[in-house]
Amino acid sequence: MTARYIQIKNAIKKQILSNTWQVGEKIPSERELAVTHGVTRVTLQKAMHMLEQEGFIERIHGKGMFVTRAIEDDVFMLNDGTSDSVQGFSREFREQAKVSSRLVCHQLLPADKTVARQLEINEGEPVHFIRRVRLIDDEPVLVEDSWINRGVIPVIPSRILEEGSLYEYIEHTTGKKIKFYSSVIEGDLFGEELAALLSIQPGRPMLKVSGVTKLEDGTAFNYSFSYNRADKFKIKNNWVGK
């Protein structure tokens, strides 16, 4: 029961990725595509606005819609919210490379003030605290600390934390999709403790990303900090006006 505009968006994205049109080339007009896909212009526009937001096309008033030049790169791009879902680390990268995790710590802790505020629970309520080192092609690239709402997900099998995708597990056990992700990006230097976990020198640059993830019913279930090696990650951001 996927929405029609999502289907259309994905269909056209697929066409773009399979080089149906050249980069910079004009694609058919809204009116044409609406007929092709058997929907009204409004529905088609929703699909195209998403494609623009995701950086696949450029829409220019009075001119038409054009394929954006592809951007390839040597480092990993963190999800910036231009995908149609929040993937989480495992799902994000497992098709590009070998990803794995090393579980450093997993315990129940009472939520401190900050964690409680972010997860919208009471201070002192027990939450999962999880620290993992994430590896890409067997090289440690980031440390992630997560505080997870025990009310949403009472038990987390170690197997999931070491091998699987936590987000996938949560979507599966709750039966709800992930709907919202708010994050703050900061720059910092690696200190002794985190550097040791990644086998790098202290003082190397870090991209720190902290954020809260919510389910579609508005429940906050994950508050996390990830400490990324700045030489391994970039974050891309598209902004489209009005």
Add this chain to the structure above:
Amino acid sequence: MTARYIQIKNAIKKQILSNTWQVGEKIPSERELAVTHGVTRVTLQKAMHMLEQEGFIERIHGKGMFVTRAIEDDVFMLNDGTSDSVQGFSREFREQAKVSSRLVCHQLLPADKTVARQLEINEGEPVHFIRRVRLIDDEPVLVEDSWINRGVIPVIPSRILEEGSLYEYIEHTTGKKIKFYSSVIEGDLFGEELAALLSIQPGRPMLKVSGVTKLEDGTAFNYSFSYNRADKFKIKNNWVGK
């Protein structure tokens, strides 16, 4: 001739900021607000989706719309694309603090391969190269290098670079709004040269933001790198699913 949904979005944002409702409180339903503002639900929804994207409300299927808790902070938040326009440094911060610029360099240079590709012009065409140190409350906080398309904006008065807003000047002289901003965020360390310009020690952490800015007709006019003191800036990002 502002669009109705933009007006409504701003009106409701203003109501939220003036505490018409408590944080977490339910605001009137789409159907109610549509009547109040004299538009159909579709138009009102466009306004509310923007407010959600900008982080002011949360929309929950079957429940309603709720005011999001305010987020205040001690450092400056760089524009992440949740505002309704790209402001540029001057317009972004001049209402929160005293902003100023120190012009380090302004000359015409032939575009190298990278600059030419980003500005969608031919290699070797002359472009403005501008290096400025930006200050907040008289403290230098970032260095910005800009390459500006001379075809779009032939002359840039020094006065604008030292005192005014370049984006404001460009919107004014071209008569076009800024429509698109694509950026990449990286972490790095300050080297000797940039550190000296900011009067800080080399080796301090930096948030590097590079990007291209376009006008509403699709013309790329600015390719820039900004080197931000990581202790002074954060970047906030909201992602809302589907």
Add this chain to the structure above:
DNA sequence: TAGTGGTCTAGACCACCTG
């Protein structure tokens, strides 16, 4: 069941760009 947001239709008119 009643109320909420999510999606979709079949039109219409406006604003912008090009020949």
Add this chain to the structure above:
DNA sequence: AGGTGGTCTAGACCACTAG
């Protein structure tokens, strides 16, 4: 003038949440 995207209407039905 003709084609393009941008906005808007007045409905309709669906999916989710609550009491």
